[in-house]
Structure formats: structure tokens, C-alpha cells
Amino acid sequence: MAERALxxxxxxxxxxxxxxxxxALLxxxxxxxxxxxxVRRFDTTGRRVTVAATLPETGTLAEELTDAIDRVGRAAGLAPADRAAxxxxxxxxGGPPTLPVPVDVAEPTTPALAGHLAARCGLGGPTRVYTTACVSASTAVADAAALIRRGDLERVVxxxxxxxxxxxxxxxxAGRALAADAAVRPFSAGRKGLLLGDGVVAVVxxxxxAAARRGVAPLATVAGWGRAGDAYHACQPDPGGNGLARAVEAALVRAGVSPAAVGHVNANATGTPYSDASEAAALRRVFGDRAGRLPVSATKSVHGHALEASxxxxxxxxxLALGHGTLPPTAGWLAADPDCPLDVVRDAPRPAATxxxxTLNAAFGGANTALLVSAP
Structure with missing residues (x-):
């Protein structure tokens, strides 16, 4: 593939x-x-579960996003002209922003927040907003990658x-999705559910x-992406993992990479009974017998489920794991579950050169995404 299309x-x-x-994340x-x-951020009196993965001191979400966008621009070495494009x-x-909005905006909305963030951080290109639950961010990455590869855009934050x-x-x-035992146990027997966690993230x-012209060394390449729907149930995933499997297959085809070349999976793995079993079935569908030997990490067990930011x-x-050649462990493991016959990295980080x-994500309504990242 030509350098410009990467x-x-x-x-x-x-x-x-x-x-x-x-x-700090790594x-x-x-x-x-x-x-x-x-949880100290708000009152949890009367709740079944009273824990989450929260940073002790934060600004408003809008303030934290502004800071993240500004910092990632500096991390990428973007000059003002680079940001402007x-x-x-x-x-x-979704919901009203917590930043002031111009007086000519009658009803503050999340799109207004996007425009405000772009203006504050010197980003002059088009803006888009994604509110598609737990695949919001991965869908945004897939769209950005597609538009960059096609030549429609050169740079997207x-x-x-x-x-x-x-x-x-x-x-x-209230929906009894949170783990009553205060632990997330992906792919493990005895798993009880998910736990929420903070996440404010930005990538360039x-x-x-464009990267070559700026003389910047890339951290990784987004080589492939795939999206597919289950059309199975409003909340429950397809037990056979068909939608997620199609998303993975699409990402591999788009990257021109065979399943045998994949050396690590950072799974969606929410720690819920049905979702984890469905994801394991999807991996078996794509990787066959090798699914039981393919290292799988599930980091929501450590940092929690950040919903739209996950x-x-x-x-x-x-x-980070790819660049450092070290696979993160999965917390909360109790015992093997026959419905999840995977090589789950647990107990300690595992060295691996791949x-x-x-990285996989799924959302209510049967939405599934897969992103394939490759060493630069």
C-alpha cells in the first residue's frame, strides 16, 4: 500500500x-x-453496587476533553497550521455541553460542544459527533481511517x-448489569457483570x-477496521457471535492480513455472562482451533467500562501493548468457563512480540466493531 494511503x-x-x-495507563x-x-462523586445510597473506577479529581467533561485534545496535539507535534487543517x-x-456556547445557539447540544472544542483547540476541519453507545469511539476511528485512506481528509483528531x-x-x-461482587471477571466462571470507569481520550x-512530511515517527498503523450488526436482540448479543465475527473478518480483509498473523486481542469482555460467551464464540468462528492459543487481554477488568470512550x-x-511487546493481564479470574475456551492473559503481563x-467493542442493539492495529 502506498505510504499516503496508510x-x-x-x-x-x-x-x-x-x-x-x-x-500512566500502560x-x-x-x-x-x-x-x-x-464512588465519592455522587450519592450511591440505595444502589446495589457502590464502586466504580474514578479519578479522584477531574474537571467537567468538556474541560477534560479540551485538555486531552490540546495535549494530544502537542504529543503529535502539531503546529498551528497542522491543527487548522x-x-x-x-x-x-448526548446532552447539553458544560461549556458556554455562543448566544446565537438556541439549544446547546453535543454538536455545539464539538464545535466549541474544535475552536478552543485550533482545529479548523469538519466536526462529527458519535453517540452510538459503547461503539461510539471505535466507529469514529473507523470513519476517520476510511476518510483518510480515501484521501478525503488528511488528519483527524x-x-x-x-x-x-x-x-x-x-x-x-437498576438493570442489574453492574457486578454485585464489585469485581469484573472477563471470560471467567462466576462473572457477575461490568463496572463503570472514567475515560477521556484523544488520538491523532x-x-x-502527512506524517512523513512532518517528519514524525508514527506510533502504530490502523491497518483495518470492520463493523457489523447482530440484528438479534435489543440487549443480548447473538450467542454465536456472528456479528462480531463479521466485523473482525472485515477488518482483516481490509488490512490484507490473515488470521494467523494476529498475535493479540484486546477483547470487549465486559464480564457479563452472555456477552463474554458470545465474544468467545466470535473468536472461535474467525480463528478456529487457534482461538484457544491466541493471547486475549480484557482490560475493562482494570480500568472499568468507559461507555462511549471505551x-x-x-x-x-x-x-501501547503492541509497542512495548507486553500484553496486559486480565483481573478477576476465578476459574475456567467451558463457554469461553480462550487463552486469557492473567496473573501477570506476558511478553509477546507481534x-x-x-481491539474489539460491542454495544446494546447488536453493534460490533473491530480495529486492527499494526506496528508502524
Whole structure:
């Protein structure tokens, strides 16, 4: 593939309960120590579950997004002219922004927030907003990569944010989706559900040609992406994992990479009974018998589920693991589940040299995404 058609990642920044910055995220996931603590940000009296993975001190979501976008621009070495030509794709929960908006905006909305963030951070390209639940950020990355590869855009800042707040917390708790034992146990017997976590993330994607002209060394390449729907149930995933399998297959085909070349999977792995079994079935469908020997990490067990920001947070984790040749462990393991016959990395980080890794995400309604990242 011509250099100009390659989609490079040239900057990353992340905020989570593990700390601020990509280095803090990597160090935290490699410890395998869950970041879940009692929620102090709002009152959880009367809730079944009272823990989440939250950073003790944060600004508003809009303030944190502004800071993340500014920092990732600096991390990527973007000059003012580079920023002025960059688009902003924003993944976050719908609702009014918490930044002031111009007086001619009658009803403040999330699109207004995207425009405000772009203006504050000097991004002059088009803006897009993604509010498609837990595949919001991964869908934004897939769209950005497609437009860059096609030549429609040269550079996109993808940003995503979720800070644990009372409304979504109450919905997940009332729906009994949160783990009553205060631990996320992906692919393990005895898993009880998910736990929420903070995530504010930004990455810079640009064409290989643009990165080369700036003389910047890419961190990784977004080699392939795929999306597919289950059309099975409003909440439950397809037990056979067909939609997620199609998304993975599409990502591999788009990258021109065979399943045998993939050396790591950072799984969606929410720790819920049905979702984890469905994901394991999807991996078996794509990788066959090798699925039981393919190293799988599930980092939501450490940093929590950041909802709309999950796809971007886990993309950063995957790129960091690929670059450092170390696969993060999965917390919460109790015992093997026959419905999830996978090689789950647990107990300690695992050294591994691989060129290609997958990061997977899924959402209510049967939406599935797969991103294939490759060493630069």
C-alpha cells in the first residue's frame, strides 16, 4: 500500500482512574490491579453496587476533553497550521455541553460542544459527533481511517469522553448489569457483570504522507477496521457471535492480513455472562482451533467500562501493548468457563512480540466493531 494511503497514529493521550497520560495507563494495566473504589462523586445510597473506577479529581467533561485534545496535539507535534487543517470526531454521551456556547445557539447540544472544542483547540476541519453507545469511539476511528485512506481528509483528531455520573450509573445498576461482587471477571466462571470507569481520550490519525512530511515517527498503523450488526436482540448479543465475527473478518480483509498473523486481542469482555460467551464464540468462528492459543487481554477488568470512550481507551492500550511487546493481564479470574475456551492473559503481563493486534467493542442493539492495529 502506498505510504499516503496508510493511516498512522501519531499522538495519544488518555485519562482514566489509572492516572493521566498514556504512560500512566500502560503502567496501570500492566499491574493488573483493578482501580475500582467506592464512588465519592455522587450519592450511591440505595444502589446495589457502590464502586466504580474514578479519578479522584477531574474537571467537567468538556474541560477534560479540551485538555486531552490540546495535549494530544502537542504529543503529535502539531503546529498551528497542522491543527487548522485537522478534523475533530467526538464520541461522547448526548446532552447539553458544560461549556458556554455562543448566544446565537438556541439549544446547546453535543454538536455545539464539538464545535466549541474544535475552536478552543485550533482545529479548523469538519466536526462529527458519535453517540452510538459503547461503539461510539471505535466507529469514529473507523470513519476517520476510511476518510483518510480515501484521501478525503488528511488528519483527524478523534476524542472521546465519559466520566462516571449518576444517571448512567443508576440505569446500569437498576438493570442489574453492574457486578454485585464489585469485581469484573472477563471470560471467567462466576462473572457477575461490568463496572463503570472514567475515560477521556484523544488520538491523532493522519495519512502516512502527512506524517512523513512532518517528519514524525508514527506510533502504530490502523491497518483495518470492520463493523457489523447482530440484528438479534435489543440487549443480548447473538450467542454465536456472528456479528462480531463479521466485523473482525472485515477488518482483516481490509488490512490484507490473515488470521494467523494476529498475535493479540484486546477483547470487549465486559464480564457479563452472555456477552463474554458470545465474544468467545466470535473468536472461535474467525480463528478456529487457534482461538484457544491466541493471547486475549480484557482490560475493562482494570480500568472499568468507559461507555462511549471505551473504544478509544482500549485502542490506546492495544497500541501501547503492541509497542512495548507486553500484553496486559486480565483481573478477576476465578476459574475456567467451558463457554469461553480462550487463552486469557492473567496473573501477570506476558511478553509477546507481534506485529498485528485486534481491539474489539460491542454495544446494546447488536453493534460490533473491530480495529486492527499494526506496528508502524
Amino acid at each position: 493511516v498512522r497514529i501519531t499522538g495519544m493521550h488518555a485519562v482514566s482512574a489509572l492516572g493521566r497520560g498514556a504512560d 503502567a496501570g494495566v500492566l499491574t493488573g490491579a483493578p482501580a475500582f473504589t467506592p 485537522a478534523a475533530l470526531f467526538l464520541a461522547t454521551h 478523534v476524542a472521546a469522553g465519559y466520566l462516571v455520573e449518576p444517571d448512567q450509573y443508576a440505569l446500569f445498576d 490519525l493522519e495519512s502516512g504522507g 473504544g478509544l481507551l482500549e485502542l490506546v492500550v492495544t497500541v 506485529t498485528h493486534a485486534l
